[in-house]
Amino acid sequence: MKPEAGDILGTAADQLMGQIAPNLNVHYLQGSLAVQALLLKFAAREYERGADIRFAENADMRALFAELAPNIGDAGLRAQLMAAAATKDTSLAISALNAANAELRRLLIALQIHIEDTGDSAAQKRIWEALNTMASRRVVSLF
Amino acid sequence: MSDALSLALAEYLAKKLQARDLTVHDLARIPGGASRETYRFIARYGGRERRLILRRDPTASLIETERSTEYRAYEAFHKLGLPVPEPIALELGVSALERPFFVMAEVENAFVGSILAPDPYGAHRDKIGQQFWSNLGRIAGADPDALGLADFEGAKDVGNCWRHELARWEKVIDEDEGEPEPIARAAIRWLKRNPPPPAQKIVVVHGDYRSGNFLYDLNGDIRAILDWEMAHLGDPLEDLGWALDPLWAHHDPSRPAGTIPRAEAIALWEQASELKADPAALFWWEIFASVKGCAIWISAAHEYATHRNDDPVNAFSGWYCLAYHNKVLAERLGALA
Numbered sequence: 385m386k387p388e389a390g391d392i393l394g395t396a397a398d399q400l401m402g403q404i405a406p407n408l409n410v411h412y413l414q415g416s417l418a419v420q421a422l423l424l425k426f427a428a429r430e431y432e433r434g435a436d437i438r439f440a441e442n443a444d445m446r447a448l449f450a451e452l453a454p455n456i457g458d459a460g461l462r463a464q465l466m467a468a469a470a471t472k473d474t475s476l477a478i479s480a481l482n483a484a485n486a487e488l489r490r491l492l493i494a495l496q497i498h499i500e501d502t503g504d505s506a507a508q509k510r511i512w513e514a515l516n517t518m519a520s521r522r523v524v525s526l527f
Numbered sequence: 528m529s530d531a532l533s534l535a536l537a538e539y540l541a542k543k544l545q546a547r548d549l550t551v552h553d554l555a556r557i558p559g560g561a562s563r564e565t566y567r568f569i570a571r572y573g574g575r576e577r578r579l580i581l582r583r584d585p586t587a588s589l590i591e592t593e594r595s596t597e598y599r600a601y602e603a604f605h606k607l608g609l610p611v612p613e614p615i616a617l618e619l620g621v622s623a624l625e626r627p628f629f630v631m632a633e634v635e636n637a638f639v640g641s642i643l644a645p646d647p648y649g650a651h652r653d654k655i656g657q658q659f660w661s662n663l664g665r666i667a668g669a670d671p672d673a674l675g676l677a678d679f680e681g682a683k684d685v686g687n688c689w690r691h692e693l694a695r696w697e698k699v700i701d702e703d704e705g706e707p708e709p710i711a712r713a714a715i716r717w718l719k720r721n722p723p724p725p726a727q728k729i730v731v732v733h734g735d736y737r738s739g740n741f742l743y744d745l746n747g748d749i750r751a752i753l754d755w756e757m758a759h760l761g762d763p764l765e766d767l768g769w770a771l772d773p774l775w776a777h778h779d780p781s782r783p784a785g786t787i788p789r790a791e792a793i794a795l796w797e798q799a800s801e802l803k804a805d806p807a808a809l810f811w812w813e814i815f816a817s818v819k820g821c822a823i824w825i826s827a828a829h830e831y832a833t834h835r836n837d838d839p840v841n842a843f844s845g846w847y848c849l850a851y852h853n854k855v856l857a858e859r860l861g862a863l864a
Contacts, residue, residue, distance in 0.1 A: 412556040419839040426846060482706070489707035496713055512861035515710050519857040524847045526643055
């Protein structure tokens, strides 16, 4: 079995933190290395979950647009929402998922501003539920 | 550490302190945040030894701040008797050490509580908490004119504090945002639609008063309040909202700053400041604190991603802290929807 990138990053983090940092006699470098090791830990976990987080987030935003678009009075915005809802992620490369994510987020911001202006409290609640789910997925654990 | 820096520092301090025999020893960089390079060193002169700290501008600064602000705050609050390091020298020119810097006394035998630690203050938690919240009240209660800091950057009008600070941090997000941030943007709109009442008075706001930004000793005494570089004039509730933020609570928001229960913390602040923490106004400043956090973390991520400042703390802030504050805002504002 060959090691995955996440395993390599995680092992490197453990070695930096447990073996190399304690043997540095420069306090500043010791602290800096500990942070670098923590970042490697984050990166190790992101290797496993990064594409999944973005794929799920993009799917959630498309579903939200499809759900709310029929009640949007602004014809231009409604058309944008329906068009975005019909798109799909065709690559699981992080860069491709990020590019689609940025476009969807821009549209989500426009949708939320519109909903706030119309005072549709049910739609506002629905958007905040989606934002909460997005934020929860992206939380990074220290442990 | 570079001999050239030691020699240049010694030459500067010899002139500044009128001590021709001054020499610099054991200059070593220490952790001190991503926005300033921090060094510890020993100055020997006149038959004595002083342990000092050098804070020098980095080649690229995370948050652009007026360089003299931190030093002047140390001067003013040191005179007031608050625990801050004794300021020694401020140099705004670039001829001595290539970049502006200041020198202050080292606070010896004292520690910083890591924001990552679950219980950094241990048995001294309550004692440190009482000092922490009372000291913040003393800062809020101090008169900027009497401190000599009335010319600090910030709002001059009690009705404008919130607008001034919100505009400042929204601009940072506008300039440094790497990807659209729907939660921070929604929070900014909420803050604009629901402004707080006017400030009770204009005070000096520390700007980054929190767990992890003070030194304490083995007796549980707070020895130094640090990192005043974002100090400005504004609403006293701004610092309280920031200090109460769950990011600094060591994973237990019921004990803000990892210290004492929230209600006790606010009561101590009110007692020391002789001000009131109106719950609705404080809620606004707590939402603002998380937005300000987002702005700082977005800026940190930008610095790292563009290689202007590759301190790993910037990557950590732009990843862990930003995700954390997005979650805090989504929970708090989602509950109001």
